[in-house]
Structure formats: structure tokens, C-alpha cells
Amino acid sequence: MRALTLVADRKLEVSELPDPPPPGADEVQVRVKAVALNHLDLWGYRGMAFAKRKYPLVVGAEAAGEIAAVGANVTGFKPGDPVVMYGALTCGTCKACREGRDNLCENVAGVMGFHVDGFARELLNLPARLVIPVPPGVSMRDAACAPIGFSTVEHMLFDNAKLAPGETILVHAGGSGIGTAAIKMAKAIGCTVITTVGDDEKAAKAKALGADHVINYRTDRFEGAVRKLTQKKGVDVVFEHVGAETFPGSLLCLKRGGRLVTCGATSGPTTTLNLMQLFQQQYRIIGSFGATMRNIRESLAKIANGITPVIDSAVPLADFEKGLERLASRQVFGKVVVTF
16 A cells, blocks of 8 residues: 655655555554644654654554444444544553543643544554544545544534633634634634734735734734724634644633633743733633544534535645645645645
């Protein structure tokens, strides 16, 4: 079978690997059809794994496919069923896993495509408990955006920030994969959405998605623009994933008692914090990482009901590196998907 392997930092090869054996009793075998790219892939490609790993490593952290075979004890799937796969090898037995908080697993064996072999291969075996059915009518390209992209936003906005209808939210990097999803999900429940983008072309696209106000951060200070748009009251929620460049300004955009939820630090992981501002304004800062299996199911249901991912581009497996270059260029609007 074909697989895309990282053989050294910043060096990818399409390799021929042996097909996996038949699935074990509690496993399914999945034929991968589409892999969606994330900054996680970019960090892994650059060697930023934050843990020991062995080369060659099959890449790809987020994917969709169809069942190719099932193990003897598996009753919930049959060959041909469309599915997505959870992107981390959780234990399934710790307290967090038993409570459905999969992204807080105490014994996780690694993130697929980052610490352990990932999804950019034609076939793989996985425990059936880590596989989720795709609803009818959802394409493989759209489904591939659910296990990390859409579900991360679902977890951030609704589990953590408790975003409610009628609230005002600031979405940073509205042209990113998760930024576009956040705009669409927030508008779907009747929120007022303010978003930041890096150029006028993206501004027009963000408006077309439903954003009420779009700020070009290259020409305007977003903090001042947000304060003006909200009559100095500030927003209820900030959707933060940029990091050092925007974090202090994001806090200034919050109303008293507002919530900032963050899942990333693409511009750098370190910032300073005014503690008096934090407690006097009674801000709530919430870290959010990944998502749960439930969040993925919720995301797939939303996609099936018409809140679909924004796809920037689709590239074949051999052009995986071009997809990463597109992601790194900041010219992307939505998700980049690799097809098999």
C-alpha cells in the first residue's frame, strides 16, 4: 500500500509499505480516502514533536475513509461504511476516558501522525472504539475535517466557552480552518461575529460566510476596532488560537466577566498577563485541547445539517508538501485536504 512517510525533519516520501494484517477481534480496518491538514502536521513536519519519535513516521492526524474489514467481535460496522477516526491512541480505561473526556486521557499512547504512525496511508487497523460513523450525504472531504478541525471548535465554543445565542464573539484568524468553522457555528446560533483577517480578499470571503464585522489586522488595530464596534463594552467571548501576537489585545476586547478560550499559539507560546486586569475584570481564560468523541459526532451531525467545512483546496497524496506550504503561507482560506 502507499503511505506518506516523514523520513527526516522536512523530508517526506511516498513509500510502498506492506498491507496491514486482518483486523484483530476488536478492530476495524479502514481504507483512507481523505486527510485534512492542520498546523499539527506543519509542526510535525518541521520536527516540533515535543517527544521522542522514530523515523520513518507515517504522517496525517485527521482523516476519513471507509471500513474495509471488521474483526470477529465488531458488530457496529460493516465493510463499505463511511467513517472518521479519533486522532489519538487513548487507553479507553482511565477515569477521563470512562467519563467521555477522551482528550484528557491519562495514558494516551500518542497523537496519530505526530508521535505515532498516522492516517496518510491506504489501509490501517484501529480499535473499533476509536472509529465514528459518518452520516449519510456527508462527503469524504467534509468528513475528514471533523475529527480535529470542526470538533476542536465545537469543544471550544460550546463545552468550554459556553457560547450562547445572541452573544458577541471575536474570532481570530477568520480565514483559518478553525476560524471559518467558528464563524459558521456561531452564526448558526444567532451570535454577532467579529473576525480578524490579514487581507481584503479574505475579508470579503469572511463576510460571505456570515461574519458581521471583519477587521483587517494589517491596517487596523483589532483592539480599538472591537471596542468601537461594541461601544466600548467588549465582546462576550474571544476565540483565540494565534498566541503571543494577539493574546494581550484579546483580553482588552473582553467585556467584564468575558471568556477567552484558546487552543493554539501559532505566533508563539509565551505572553505576559496583567493579573490586576484579570481579576478586576473577572475574565475567564480557558485552555482547550482537541476534542472528545462526542464532539466529533456533534460536528458530523452539524455538517450533515448544512454547516459544512470551508475547503480551501484539495491536493493528491504526492502533493502533501505543497498542501503544507499552502497552510504555512497564510494565504489559505479554510481547510486543505489531501485525497487518495
